[in-house]
Amino acid sequence: MELRETILKYALINAIQHDGKANPKAVIGKILGENPELRPKAREIIPLVNEVVQEVNSMSKEEQEMKLREIYPEFFEEHKEKKEEKKGLPPLPKAEKGKVVTRFAPNPDGAFHLGNARAAILSHEYARLYDGKFILRFDDTDPKVKRPEPIFYEWIIEDLKWLGFQIDEIHHASDRLEIYYSYAEKLLEMGKAYVCTCESEYFKKLRDEGKACPHRDLPPEVQLREWKKMLNGEYKEGEAVVRIKTDLNHPNPAVRDWPALRIIDNPNHPRTGNRYRVWPLYNFASAIDDHELGVTHIFRGQEHAENETRQRYIYEYFGWEYPEAVHHGRLSIEGVILSKSKTRKGIEEGKYLGWDDPRLGTIRALRRRGIQPEAIRELILEVGLKKSDTTISWDNLAAINRRIIEPIANRYFFVADPIPMEIKGYDEEFTAEIPLHPDYPERGVRKLKFTPGKPIYVSKDDLELLKDNEYIRLKDLFNVKIVEVSEEKIIAEFDSVEYEKAREHRWRMIHWVPEGKPCEVLVPEGEELIVRTGLLEKNANLKVDDIVQFERFGFVRVDKVEGDKVIAIFAHK
RNA sequence: GCCCCGGUGGUGUAGCCCGGUCAAACAUGCGGGCCUUUCGAGCCCGCGCCCCGGGUUCAAAUCCCGGCCGGGGCACCA
Numbered sequence: 001m002e003l004r005e006t007i008l009k010y011a012l013i014n015a016i017q018h019d020g021k022a023n024p025k026a027v028i029g030k031i032l033g034e035n036p037e038l039r040p041k042a043r044e045i046i047p048l049v050n051e052v053v054q055e056v057n058s059m060s061k062e063e064q065e066m067k068l069r070e071i072y073p074e075f076f077e078e079h080k081e082k083k084e085e086k087k088g089l090p091p092l093p094k095a096e097k098g099k100v101v102t103r104f105a106p107n108p109d110g111a112f113h114l115g116n117a118r119a120a121i122l123s124h125e126y127a128r129l130y131d132g133k134f135i136l137r138f139d140d141t142d143p144k145v146k147r148p149e150p151i152f153y154e155w156i157i158e159d160l161k162w163l164g165f166q167i168d169e170i171h172h173a174s175d176r177l178e179i180y181y182s183y184a185e186k187l188l189e190m191g192k193a194y195v196c197t198c199e200s201e202y203f204k205k206l207r208d209e210g211k212a213c214p215h216r217d218l219p220p221e222v223q224l225r226e227w228k229k230m231l232n233g234e235y236k237e238g239e240a241v242v243r244i245k246t247d248l249n250h251p252n253p254a255v256r257d258w259p260a261l262r263i264i265d266n267p268n269h270p271r272t273g274n275r276y277r278v279w280p281l282y283n284f285a286s287a288i289d290d291h292e293l294g295v296t297h298i299f300r301g302q303e304h305a306e307n308e309t310r311q312r313y314i315y316e317y318f319g320w321e322y323p324e325a326v327h328h329g330r331l332s333i334e335g336v337i338l339s340k341s342k343t344r345k346g347i348e349e350g351k352y353l354g355w356d357d358p359r360l361g362t363i364r365a366l367r368r369r370g371i372q373p374e375a376i377r378e379l380i381l382e383v384g385l386k387k388s389d390t391t392i393s394w395d396n397l398a399a400i401n402r403r404i405i406e407p408i409a410n411r412y413f414f415v416a417d418p419i420p421m422e423i424k425g426y427d428e429e430f431t432a433e434i435p436l437h438p439d440y441p442e443r444g445v446r447k448l449k450f451t452p453g454k455p456i457y458v459s460k461d462d463l464e465l466l467k468d469n470e471y472i473r474l475k476d477l478f479n480v481k482i483v484e485v486s487e488e489k490i491i492a493e494f495d496s497v498e499y500e501k502a503r504e505h506r507w508r509m510i511h512w513v514p515e516g517k518p519c520e521v522l523v524p525e526g527e528e529l530i531v532r533t534g535l536l537e538k539n540a541n542l543k544v545d546d547i548v549q550f551e552r553f554g555f556v557r558v559d560k561v562e563g564d565k566v567i568a569i570f571a572h573k
Numbered sequence: 574g575c576c577c578c579g580g581u582g583g584u585g586u587a588g589c590c591c592g593g594u595c596a597a598a599c600a601u602g603c604g605g606g607c608c609u610u611u612c613g614a615g616c617c618c619g620c621g622c623c624c625c626g627g628g629u630u631c632a633a634a635u636c637c638c639g640g641c642c643g644g645g646g647c648a649c650c651a
Contacts, residue, residue, distance in 0.1 A: 036593090039593085145648090146650055196649095200649065238649065251575085251576065253647065281648090281651090329579075329645090389644055391585085395602060400600090411613090476610060509612095
């Protein structure tokens with residue numbers, strides 16, 4: 001094809017795609033993009049393109065199309081095949097099938113929440129993707145400031161299993177103190193670590209000036225002797241610490257000679273009691289464990305990025321290879337508190353009902369609301385491993401969850417804040433038969449019976465639809481005309497049975513209940529937990545854990561059944 | 574203050590490494606329509622984004638520099 005004709009082809013395509021006007025820049029881009037061999041000649045091509053584009057733009061759309069059909073009819077044929085791809089995680093660097101080992105290392109000092117779920121789900125997902133191994137390791141080495149509690153060990157395992165995890169190994173850092181001790185000793189012997197007995201303020205001052213503390217360069221024999229004194233109790237809490245030698249001039253003072261082990265006098269650790277008084281800090285324990293357990297890939301929050309720099313010193317000293325680390329941004333969900341300390345405080349103050357309070361973002365809270373594990377997993381995978389922080393919206397989670405529960409959730413009428421409605425002019429009994437699920441008639445029907453002379457109940461939420469002389473359809477029953485409205489009572493008059501009539505007139509449709517059983521729905525709204533009380537259709541046979549849709553109200557999960565009374569938690573519209 | 578990371582529609586993500594097919598995709602949201610005994614689901618149409626300023630280049634969301642904004646670290650916490 002002649003150069004000029006090639007240009008003409010792209011110009012015509014571009015013009016046709018953009019309402020008859022081609023853009024010379026876009027045309028050049030296309031030409032050079034699809035024909036790399038022309039790139040060196042870019043300078044010569046440009047004036048020619050401008051010329052051709054001008055020519056094309058002066059043609060009518062019909063002329064353009066005709067011309068393109070003449071020189072390049074293929075354009076009108078293809079057109080369908082779109083690109084599919086996406087979905088699913090990107091490949092992991094340095095990952096080999098069957099050899100990937102990942103870990104999730106929480107501190108069991110609080111309940112597992114959506115924010116933690118990012119690292120956990122990514123770790124697990126990649127382990128499965130590469131037929132590798134997923135390790136759960138409890139980083140419970142702080143018996144003091146972030147004290148682990150027995151219940152959280154159980155809950156974390158329970159929550160992970162609920163999310164569908166296959167946990168291949170479980171370890172507890174608190175079982176491994178001897179291991180940390182032995183590596184600490186090795187480093188001391190190697191002259192790569194030292195026992196520092198400086199006042200912490202004094203040490204910081206030296207560190208910020210890039211100066212060594214007096215203990216740094218003492219010989220290994222002295223260091224080991226000091227180390228024994230740490231172990232046997234001659235040093236008390238706060239008096240001595242083991243530091244890893246790094247670079248005193250490291251640009252980031254936070255990296256300089258970081259602390260690896262410290263003393264806790266009366267740890268009273270939930271697992272080991274007072275058996276140990278020297279405890280590793282996070283960076284030390286984590287560095288040793290990741291190597292010892294054969295971890296190949298680490299997923300963790302950005303707040304740990306600097307820790308990689310610190311930990312690499314140990315890997316270098318021992319000649320180990322550092323795992324591939326992926327640092328993702330922080331994950332939050334709009335309007336929901338995830339912080340463990342704030343949650344704990346709220347619980348202590350009695351503001352929250354517990355770690356599974358529906359207002360919270362813990363996995364247990366989400367589960368109570370009827371959020372499905374698969375929805376959480378999908379959401380996390382969609383967010384992926386970006387480094388930027390993400391604030392996901394409830395709408396997003398709700399949309400995914402709705403798609404999952406919509407087919408399983410049977411329908412019922414729940415009338416919040418019921419108002420009696422007297423209906424005149426219909427003197428027979430009328431039983432409405434309503435499918436449990438409109439798309440699955442085979443599931444059967446619910447039967448709601450209207451009895452003349454007895455009121456039915458409608459929701460105060462629908463009050464604005466109920467105006468004098470307006471018509472309304474009681475869903476699956478009949479059409480009525482509103483005669484009188486107050487907050488206490490509504491009087492209506494029977495109009496007609498036919499659904500078609502309501503549809504023709506575009507009358508609004510509301511749900512109702514002839515007689516009901518008590519029902520409460522807990523609706524979390526930000527920091528508030530609103531209790532909606534009302535009536536649920538009498539024969540609704542709901543069990544705890546059922547996820548149903550209260551028509552025109554929203555999806556809920558049944559949390560409790562007390563005799564006749566049903567207590568549900570609102571998930572989303 | 575010092576040291577790391579980030580910045581694409583209202584929200585989340587793809588594209589950035591390796592400049593052109595990006596006149597920017599997908600989901601959610603919002604607006605409208607169709608369908609439907611739900612304000613639900615489904616289908617269709619529409620709205621809406623490359624943080625700012627320079628530079629390199631024929632060509633920048635993409636590379637470089639500067640700024641602004643946001644997050645994180647600077648614990649004997651994890």
